[in-house]
Amino acid sequence: MxxxxxxxxxxxxxxxxxxxxxxxxxxxxxxxxxxxxxxxxxxxxxxxxxxxxxxxxxxxxxxxxxxxxxxxxxxxxxxxxxxxxxxxxxxxxxxxxxxxxxxxxxxxxxxxxxxxxxxxxxxxxxxxxxxxxxxxxxxxxxxxxxxxxxxxxxxxxxxxxxxxxxxxxxxxxxxxxxxxxxxxxxxxxxxxxxxxxxxxxxxxxxxxxxxxxxxxxxxxxxxxxxxxxxxxxxxxxxxxxxxxxxxGDDRPDAEPRAIIEAMLPYIEAQLAAGTPVSYMARHMLGLYHGRPGARRFRQILTVEGASRSAGVEVFHRAMDTVEEIAATVAAA
Incomplete structure (x- = not known):
């Protein structure tokens, strides 16, 4: 044991x-x-x-x-x-x-x-x-x-x-x-x-x-x-x-954007091998759970990620949208 x-x-x-x-x-x-x-x-x-x-x-x-x-x-x-x-x-x-x-x-x-x-x-x-x-x-x-x-x-x-x-x-x-x-x-x-x-x-x-x-x-x-x-x-x-x-790891907890950016090289390699974006994106839908913009993040990955032509730009768009919503909420 x-x-x-x-x-x-x-x-x-x-x-x-x-x-x-x-x-x-x-x-x-x-x-x-x-x-x-x-x-x-x-x-x-x-x-x-x-x-x-x-x-x-x-x-x-x-x-x-x-x-x-x-x-x-x-x-x-x-x-x-x-x-x-x-x-x-x-x-x-x-x-x-x-x-x-x-x-x-x-x-x-x-x-x-x-x-x-x-x-x-x-x-x-x-x-x-x-x-x-x-x-x-x-x-x-x-x-x-x-x-x-x-x-x-x-x-x-x-x-x-x-x-x-x-x-x-x-x-x-x-x-x-x-x-x-x-x-x-x-x-x-x-x-x-x-x-x-x-x-x-x-x-x-x-x-x-x-x-x-x-x-x-x-x-x-x-x-x-x-x-x-x-x-x-x-x-x-x-x-x-x-x-x-x-x-006992003293590293700070990773933020969602940093996690997605770390995931992008893997996603690009999988895309090159013929794996659709949706196969990866579906596991990431809950990443912003409880944060402003979480629903829009899920929508972008689900809808735009379903396209056969979808690439990593979908993730960039989803992240940018969440940040825009979060900034609007913070300023209100």
Whole structure:
């Protein structure tokens, strides 16, 4: 656990959100936050285009690969491929409640099969030298969270897991959509705290409904790490304070304009490779959240960035517009 202990805050793996462009952008906001890929299905890694599925910029480090699967041999192959591509960690998804994941017998439904999860962890540990971690729920459907989480944790600890990230809600696989499963089941942070108290030598990270660094700091009195999801994506400027607050970095928090200007060389390189502006811009929409001009900033990036001919001038125009609005507000 000692080497992994440096990870105090991470950005959750989020399907269709935390792609390589998002992670590059987030890394400009924080040098130290642990970043995660979207979930990549083991079968896809085995049979698909690995460069497309696993490729990332080395500047994103530290970055972890999240794998979806339930066959020990297959997740081991995917883990080995992730290590070969340079990921610093492989994480097994035992928390996603989507129908597609359930039909593949992985994700949150694996909470019912702790030994299978342990077998997957053991196979991944045999395949790679980097940390192997699990992200899970506190239970599913009618499971008792006390028993379900303890049973899973004990099984993966016996298999050699390096860390357990726990989304502090149940997943209701019957009756709730994946979107509803992110909000409706009640949060039970105390359940995760009890797990950490019972297993002091296991790195335990907490996830679910955490919306500020003040909340993150409060959780760190009880657990080893905090994982922030939608708030980090929708209000990315929150990440600009992570290094100073949790890692002793004395650099001032970066301002939005400086972040965008640092992102422009990456955007230009991606444009030259044929990537549309919108693929990058969509991750940056929340950068001015709560500031004058934020709505206009989003409009410019969304509307003008959708054009096939759009280039970096869209970002310059958006930044200049925000500054004009801010100056008008300040002068009023």
């Amino acid at each position: 000692k080497d992994y202990q440096r990870h105090k805050l991470s950005v959750a793996p989020m399907l269709d959100w935390t792609d390589r462009h998002c992670r590059y952008f987030h890394r400009l906001l924080s040098r130290h936050a642990l970043l995660y890929s979207e979930m990549v299905v083991a079968e896809a890694v085995i049979h698909g285009d690995r460069s497309r599925l696993l490729g990332f910029d080395p500047a994103e480090q530290p970055v972890a690969l999240q794998i979806g699967g339930s066959d020990p041999a297959k997740v081991a192959i995917a883990a080995r491929a992730g290590e070969e591509f340079g990921y610093g960690e492989v994480n097994l998804n035992v928390g996603c409640p989507s129908d597609r994941v359930q039909s593949g017998t992985f994700g949150a439904c694996l909470m019912r099969e702790p030994q299978r999860v342990a077998d997957c962890v053991a196979a991944m540990k045999d395949a790679v030298a980097i940390p192997v971690t699990v992200k899970c729920r506190i239970g599913v459907d009618d499971q008792d969270p006390e028993e379900a989480l303890d049973t899973l944790a004990d099984a993966v600890v016996a298999a050699g897991v390096d860390a357990l990230w726990v989304h502090a809600r149940k997943a209701w696989l019957q009756g709730l959509s994946p979107k509803e499963n992110r909000d409706i089941p009640p949060l039970d942070y105390d359940r995760v705290y009890r797990l950490k108290a019972r297993l002091p030598n296991l790195y335990v990270g907490i996830n679910g409904g955490i919306k500020s660094l003040d909340e993150a700091e409060a959780h760190l009195a009880h657990v080893d790490g905090v994982m922030i999801g939608r708030t980090a994506y929708q209000e990315p400027e929150i990440l600009a304070s992570v290094d100073r607050r949790f890692h």
